[in-house]
Ligand SMILES: [Fe+2]
């Protein structure tokens with residue numbers, strides 16, 4: 001029988017300077033079976049957050065030391081995804097707008113409708129739980145990638161190096177902070193589909209048979225399947241699935257002739273790391289030689305020239321390549 005994952009205890013942090021209000025809210029939350037932590041003001045909250053984070057914060061608006069809006073901002077600076085519910089006076093539109101600006105996730109009118117309070121808190125706890133599960137999954141996948149890499153001394157650290165080169169390249173191409181974050185994750189995970197490939201094939205230290213090549217070429221599709229449950233899946237998908245595509249259609253698995261520029265940044269970084277890394281069957285290339293190979297790829301119409309140029313200037317800027 002499939003057993004549901006046991007949830008660790010959930011904690012709600014109640015912030016109000018009036019003890020009676022805290023008591024009322026605490027009683028209302030009792031049926032949810034959550035642990036309730038209390039704080040009288042923003043400073044107490046910040047002290048508590050230093051030790052550990054609750055799963056939801058429920059805060060009053062008017063309090064001594066700092067008001068609920070400033071507190072919301074301070075909490076969001078610590079963890080942007082920690083749900084904050086603001087208790088506001090009925091219909092106070094101005095305050096709500098300021099609350100949205102401060103990053104509040106939800107509002108409850110005073111006097112508080114206790115049933116609504118329970119439902120809202122429950123909903124936020126559910127979302128927080130899902131988010132934690134997805135983060136765990138991301139961590140697990142990264143650990144798996146490392147486990148695959150260390151099986152072969154020559155590819156150890158490949159994902160991290162490729163992520164670094166890819167981000168340097170993307171910065172030169174003018175990628176936004178959000179794109180860089182997705183790209184970094186996509187680059188770390190790009191070869192995750194190699195998990196199922198036997199070690200001797202991965203090492204590739206002897207000529208591979210046609211069947212073994214076919215198996216290796218499946219890794220972008222396998223990777224695509226593995227990352228499907230991830231929250232960031234739609235954004236990461238092109239990096240995992242298309243990092244072996246080439247502009248002349250000779251790549252795999254989809255034989256594309258149009259490949260997004262940032263995906264090409266990952267392809268270029270991947271090839272660069274493979275060429276500069278040591279393998280048992282060939283000596284590694286110097287950075288300048290590896291870039292020449294990539295320039296040749298661009299001349300043959302397999303990679304955009306601009307991407308190779310960006311990789312080169314990214315390496316120079318970060319002193320991974322010496323200017324001649
Ligand atoms: Fe790959």
Ligand SMILES: [Fe+2]
Nearest residue numbers: 158190191270
């Ligand atoms: Fe790779």
